[in-house]
Amino acid sequence: MSRKVGGEKKQRYMQPSLLMALREGPNYGYPLISAIGEYGFLSGDAPPGMVYRHLRQMDEEGLVTSTWDAEGDGPAKRVYSITPEGEEVLGMWIEHMEQQRDRLDAFIARYRKG
Amino acid sequence: MSRKVGGEKKQRYMQPSLLMALREGPNYGYPLISAIGEYGFLSGDAPPGMVYRHLRQMDEEGLVTSTWDAEGDGPAKRVYSITPEGEEVLGMWIEHMEQQRDRLDAFIARYRKG
DNA sequence: TGACTATATGTGCTTAGTGGATATATAAAC
DNA sequence: GTTTATATATCCACTAAGCACATATAGTCA
Numbered sequence: 286m287s288r289k290v291g292g293e294k295k296q297r298y299m300q301p302s303l304l305m306a307l308r309e310g311p312n313y314g315y316p317l318i319s320a321i322g323e324y325g326f327l328s329g330d331a332p333p334g335m336v337y338r339h340l341r342q343m344d345e346e347g348l349v350t351s352t353w354d355a356e357g358d359g360p361a362k363r364v365y366s367i368t369p370e371g372e373e374v375l376g377m378w379i380e381h382m383e384q385q386r387d388r389l390d391a392f393i394a395r396y397r398k399g
Numbered sequence: 400m401s402r403k404v405g406g407e408k409k410q411r412y413m414q415p416s417l418l419m420a421l422r423e424g425p426n427y428g429y430p431l432i433s434a435i436g437e438y439g440f441l442s443g444d445a446p447p448g449m450v451y452r453h454l455r456q457m458d459e460e461g462l463v464t465s466t467w468d469a470e471g472d473g474p475a476k477r478v479y480s481i482t483p484e485g486e487e488v489l490g491m492w493i494e495h496m497e498q499q500r501d502r503l504d505a506f507i508a509r510y511r512k513g
Numbered sequence: 514t515g516a517c518t519a520t521a522t523g524t525g526c527t528t529a530g531t532g533g534a535t536a537t538a539t540a541a542a543c
Numbered sequence: 544g545t546t547t548a549t550a551t552a553t554c555c556a557c558t559a560a561g562c563a564c565a566t567a568t569a570g571t572c573a
Contacts, residue, residue, distance in 0.1 A: 379510050383503075388438065392496060
C-alpha cells in the first residue's frame with residue numbers, strides 16, 4: 286500500500302535552508318538548489334520554481350539582497366547575499382527548530398514508554 | 400514586525416497525535432482535541448473541524464474504528480479506537496519523526512559551528 | 514548562420530490542506 | 544418551550560506546494 290507517512294503538508298524548511306546556504310557566502314539560484322538538498326529536508330532537489338519564488342520573496346522582505354553577475358558563460362546570474370536582517374531571521378528559525386526537535390523527542394519518548 | 404517564523408505551512412502532526420492519544424484508550428472528538436494539544440505541535444487547541452476531518456479520514460483508511468456511544472448526557476459520542484493497522488502507521492510516523500529530529504539536530508549543529 | 518544545447522531565471526495553473534465560520538443534533542436546565 | 548451545553552459535521556476562502564512551461568543568453572557545430 287505504501288502509505289505516505291510524513292505527508293500532510295511537508296515541512297521543507299526552504300527559507301532557513303536558503304538563508305543557511307547563503308550564510309556560507311553569496312550564491313545564485315542553481316547552486317543553491319543542490320546546496321539546500323544537502324540539509325535533508327527535501328527528497329532530492331527542490332523544484333527550481335519554488336527556490337526562485339522563495340529567493341524573490343526574501344529579497345522583497347529584505348532578508349537577502351541581489352545583484353546581477355554577467356561574467357562567465359551563459360545568461361547572467363542573480364547573485365543573492367544574506368542581510369543582517371536575514372541573519373536575525375535565521376536565528377529565529379534555529380530557535381523554532383530547536384523547539385520542534387524537543388517536541389519530537391518528547392513525543393518519541395512517550396511512544397517508547399507507552 | 401513579528402515575523403511568522405515557523406510559518407510556511409506548519410507541521411502539526413495531527414495524524415500521529417490522534418493515533419498516539421488513541422493508543423492510550425478509545426476516546427471521542429472533544430477530549431481528543433485537548434489531548435493532542437498537550438503534545439505541543441499546535442499552538443492552543445486544534446480547530447474541531449480539522450480533528451473530525453482527520454478522524455473520519457482515518458476511519459475510512461482503517462487506521463481507527465468508531466462506534467456510537469449514546470450513554471451519558473447530551474448527544475451521542477462517536478468513540479474511536481486504534482486498529483492494528485493504525486498502530487503500524489503510528490510506528491512509521493515515529494520513524495519519520497526520528498529522522499526529522501536528526502535532520503533538525505544536524506542543521507542546528509551546522510549553524511552553531513559556522 | 515541558424516538550429517541545438519546548456520545554463521539560468523521566472524510565471525502559470527492545479528490541487529491539497531488549513532483555518533474558521535457555520536450548520537445540525539441531542540438532552541439537560543430552568 | 545426556550546436556552547444552554549455538548550458533540551459532530553460541513554462549507555468555503557485562502558495559501559502554498561508541485562509541476563509544467565515560458566523566457567533569455569551564450570556557446571557548439573554542422
